[in-house]
Amino acid sequence: MLVVMKAHATEEQVRAVCEKIESLGYRAHAMPGAQRTAIGITGNQGEVEPGTLEELPGVQELIRVSKPYKLVSRDVKQENTVIRFPGTDATVGGPGLAIMAGPCAIESREQAMAVAERVCRAGAQFFRGGAYKPRTSPYSFQGLGEQGLQIMAEVRDKFGMKIVTEAIDNESLELVEQYADIIQIGARNMQNFSLLKRAGRTRKPVLLKRGMSATLEEFLMAAEYVMSEGNYQVILCERGVRTFADHTRNTLDLSVVPAVRRLSHLPILVDPSHGTGKRNKVTPLSRAAVAVGADGLIVEVHSEPDKALSDGMQSLYPEQFEELMAQVRQIAPVVGRTVPGIGAHVSVDLRTQTDFHAPAAD
Ligand code: PEP
Ligand code: MN
DSSP: OOEEEEETOOHHHHHHHHHHHTTTTTEEEEEEESSEEEEESSOOOOOOHHHHHHHHTTTTEEEOSSSSSOOBBBBTTSOOEEEEESSSSSSEEESSSSEEEOOOOOOOOHHHHHHHHHHHHHHHHHHHHHSSSSOOSTSOOOOOOOOHHHHHHHHHHHHEEEEEEEESHHHHHHHHHHSSEEEEEEEETTTTTHHHHHHHSSHHHHHHHTTOOOOOOHHHHHHHHHHHTOOOOOEEEOOBBSSSHHHOSSSSSHHHHHHHHHHBSEEEOOOOOHOOOOOOOOOHHHHHHHHOOOOEEEEOOOOSGOOOEEEEEGGBBBHHHHHHHHHHHHHHGGGOOBOOSSSSOOOGGGOSSSSSSSSSOO
16 A cells, blocks of 8 residues: 655655554655655555555545555555665766676785776776675685675775665665665565565665566566665666576566666666676677666776676676676666766777777677
């Protein structure tokens, strides 16, 4: 159930409706919009009895939300959600594209600083890197843990980038939330419901990656878990799904971007690195992601991909990332987007650049 307030409803009227909802044993989620505030009701097992709410001052109407996801839905909030980061002009979901780049895993201070310097200069406003890595093999590098988080905090201090890093369980989330500007929940954890609920109780934005075999509805329901606990700052991320195709690591489902936009007000990013698993496909798919309307990109970059402790095959060399940014800068205005950041503006002729100079083979 959704309570739509009148356009000129006062804050007190909104508060009174929320209090009434809570007194009935439900949870109220006030979502202010440009035209009006809507209040989502969750925690009800069956129908909410509309009578008592309908009569309250400032209430315009009550709407039954028929979709299984409610707070995620555009029915509850018509305008796009824009996530802001105080002290910078970086946003996720605003007109400026959110560009996140960095290594798959934080391996050492030197490695992180070297990549951070290059991606920052190229225009990334967010630095990505895993301190806790969900690996297929228990014998693979598992991440530096808190030491990795400390290195990321140093990157933030030195370069002013916001940091994005993954929490793999409730325990790591306790630490990650103390360091990160954005908490990543990985594809393998998209339906880890206790982790989603815990992420819903943090104050930091959550970057939620689509599970490898998740339908759009399952993806949105995972976001609903986070929002239902009171954290409305959720960023969705398409990172490829598993199909029969074996020319790429995953099949990047770019069609999910307009599908999400239609149904939800939440921002959606694209991860062309995990989405393809192949370095030479990352830039073409980044161009396509921007063209299809993604709110930004999250890209793996490493100074020495051959020596990377994880995901070297899909990591761009820093100079390839610079080229990617130059191409994204050309495409962004075509779809009404800007590319904030301090990177130099380099012009590239896209007609002649299908696959550009890779310093080394995949
Ligand atoms: C990552 O971002 O390094 C990662 C492990 O991503 P995903 O959860 O999409 O596989
Ligand atoms: Mn990775």
